[in-house]
Amino acid sequence: MSATNNAHPGPAVTAAALAVVVFLQIPVIIVVLAAFSTTSYLTIPPRGWTLAWFGKVLSDPTYLSAIRMSLFLACGSTAISLLLGVAAAYALFRKALPGSEAITAVLMAPLILPAVVIGVALLQYFSLTGLRGNLVGLLLAHVVITVPYVVRSALASLSGLDLALEDAARVLGATGFETFRLVTLPLIWPGLLAGALFAFITSLDNVPVTIFLIGANQTTLPVLIFTSVEMGIDPSVAAVSTLLIVATGIVLLIAERRAGFHRFV
């Protein structure tokens, strides 16, 4: 059996790999520590601990409105992307249209184009059409950047679907929509959930498209952090970042428990 062990990672590889895992977590740990530190730059050892920055963030109307805006855009664009993306993926999967490969390529194109290019293209377009600062326009821009994740995960889930199950439902008298809702949807649900989570996070994360399109009072949380860092470092940025870190961690753990999220990345 010792021969097969040569395909297993040795101690040197294991040590290097674990060092890389630590490297991946370093900035996360630093941000969390900085949020509780009394000094604006984290020192070792820290001068003192405080919760004041969290209080400052949670009572600051600028931060609160940015958080609200980010959540609105992320929830709205994820819901719309799910609805439109799953419908389109289903049509492609059932080969209901000619040229489905070309259509899939177009639906995925927003992933290939640099986000900043989509951002400036929409900036010009919104300026010409007077849509700049329009909430619906901003929401649909987020749909464009989130929908490829939903389409991709829906197509992947559908490709594993046993068509006989749909046929059985139709034979037993279900309509097309009933079949989809009662048979197809429950079967592809875990994959869709993973796609929806990616869409949600992509919207919540986005700066390069959003920053060109927002009007007054439409600043999102990442845009607010992005622009406030240019003014200099402020521990309240660390505090709001820590809130995001905790939220992301919780969502990831729930997605892993509920849908086995790691299988979908």
Add this chain to the structure above:
Amino acid sequence: MRASRYGLILLAPLALVLAGFFILPVLMMLPVSFREYVPGAGLAPGVWTLENYARIVTDDYYREVIWRTLGLGLFVTLACLLLGYPLAYLIARGPERWRVPLILLVIFPMLLNLVVRSFGWIALLANRGLVNNLLLQLGLIHAPLKLMFNITGLMIGLTHIYLPFMVLMLVAAIRNVPGDVEAAAATLGSSRLHVFTSVTLPLSAPGILAGSILVFVLTISALVTPRMLGGPTYKVMATLIYDEFMQLLDWPAGSALSFALTLMAVAVIWLSSRLTRRWAGMA
């Protein structure tokens, strides 16, 4: 006939959104890139020019930014490959019970907000940041090292941000290498290193290529991290485009640069897909 009408109804809403909010806006940028910009006045009426594109290849500053962007892409890709391979190998071939926790530790920073991760690196790399602070306290340096607003900061930050993508691609590729082949090579007396270089590495080459293309394209397209760690003066293509639109208001130049960046990204993806096809043909 019925089938295609029902397909059309399902596809139409998304097609309309993409046509109106993606394809049309990008296409409308094309004529703008051939216009002349007059500072303070906007587009010169009735003037069409190739100047914006010519400047990209002739202007020294633009060329410097483009080479910097490509060099950064190349370095970050190599760094992700070197750092990512051992980790991917441990996830794919290491103890089974480590697999899910390790994957989650790779996904977690990937899902985390980009501005938050970049902010973390600012807290580490700034003049008064943790790294300089520590080195000064230990007496190893007497003045803070310049780790930000230059190539060092961008390389560290971008490598950290795109490493998870590389690791996930490599894990999939290494898991596709049949363990039997590795075991056979080992049984026949190959050393651990030889098994790796003669079996695992060549058989995971398609994944290495796919991961490298992904990281390269993401790196040359990145805006947020280069801006936060590079500041307003140390520019890459994406931040240059950002400034042409937000600060200089030179939309024609910005549009031409946008198409140049898009062309670079698409060309790299196209070349790699041709390469993969040739490999598949040889197999």
